[in-house]
Amino acid sequence: MTMDNLALKEPPRIERINGKTVMMSPRPLIRHNLAAGNIHHIFASYLWGKTCVPFADGVDVHLDDKNWFIPDVMIVCNPDIIKEDAVYGAPDLVVEVLSPSTMTNDRGPKMLAYAKAGVKEYWIVSPLSRSVEVYLNHDGTFMLDGTYYDYSGTELARMNDEERAAIKKEIKVSLYDDLFVPVKDIFYRL
Numbered sequence: 001m002t003m004d005n006l007a008l009k010e011p012p013r014i015e016r017i018n019g020k021t022v023m024m025s026p027r028p029l030i031r032h033n034l035a036a037g038n039i040h041h042i043f044a045s046y047l048w049g050k051t052c053v054p055f056a057d058g059v060d061v062h063l064d065d066k067n068w069f070i071p072d073v074m075i076v077c078n079p080d081i082i083k084e085d086a087v088y089g090a091p092d093l094v095v096e097v098l099s100p101s102t103m104t105n106d107r108g109p110k111m112l113a114y115a116k117a118g119v120k121e122y123w124i125v126s127p128l129s130r131s132v133e134v135y136l137n138h139d140g141t142f143m144l145d146g147t148y149y150d151y152s153g154t155e156l157a158r159m160n161d162e163e164r165a166a167i168k169k170e171i172k173v174s175l176y177d178d179l180f181v182p183v184k185d186i187f188y189r190l
Contacts, residue, residue, distance in 0.1 A: 017109045019066040028057075028099055031127035031190050036072040036097045038188050039125070039181070043075060046179050052077040052092065060086035061094075063117040069110055072097045072125075075175065090117040092175055097125045111135075115142045121174050130187050136174055146171070150187045 013024040028036075036057055043054035055074050062068040068086070073095035076082055081089035094114055096106040106124060114122055115137055122135040122142050130150040135142035148168050156164060173179040 013070060015069045015105075015110075016067060017069075017105060017113070022105065024070065024102065028097070029127075032072075032097050032099055034189050035125050035127045035186055036095070038186050039073045039095055039097075039123075042181050042185060043073065046176075047075070051079070052175065053079075053082065055087070055091075061091060062086050062088045063090060063113055067110075067113040067117070069113075071095060077175070090114070090119050092119070093121040093123070093173065094119050095123040095125060097127065111142060116140050123171075125186065127187070127190055130190070132171060132183065132186060134171055145174075148183045150183050 015022050015024060040054055040056040047054050052075050055071075055076065057070065057072050059074070060068055060070055061074065071091070071094045074087070074091040075093040076087055077092045078089065081087055096102075096110070098106060111122060111124075115135075118137065118140075120137050122137075124133040124135075125131075132148045134145045134148070136145045137143075146168060148171055151159075151167065168183070170180040170182050173181060
């Protein structure tokens, strides 16, 4: 019995970046999926019963005719832009989990398009370095608000008390006064 690679039989996943069609990787690695799933779970648990809606990978975002993407996780607070087939307009928060084949776009043209469209908060998550960069929108430009790391026991042991005390252990989501995401929870099971 042979196993066919089903990813090769699925229609290719594509994005449009500045009017150019870009092929996406057919399937992310496990660490990518776990990080995105953990973030979506945290957002979904918090947002249950609230107006804003969390979405996981697989939902298209049409910012304009030249830019439509498939973010790993997003939060949308305007129900008017949520349609049956996609989100048409800027989500409030977008998370991109880095993959080797897409990280240049996530840090470059996609980031610029999200900022210009009015996305309020943008996260770049690196499963390899166990880090999260949080950017906030200031007049159509993302400014780095903070960088967060999930340090290993060995790394923590090499730090002095002052360095350990300075570690940011939670990410404050700008959309809510009481939504704090523990950094270690993003990288659970990685």
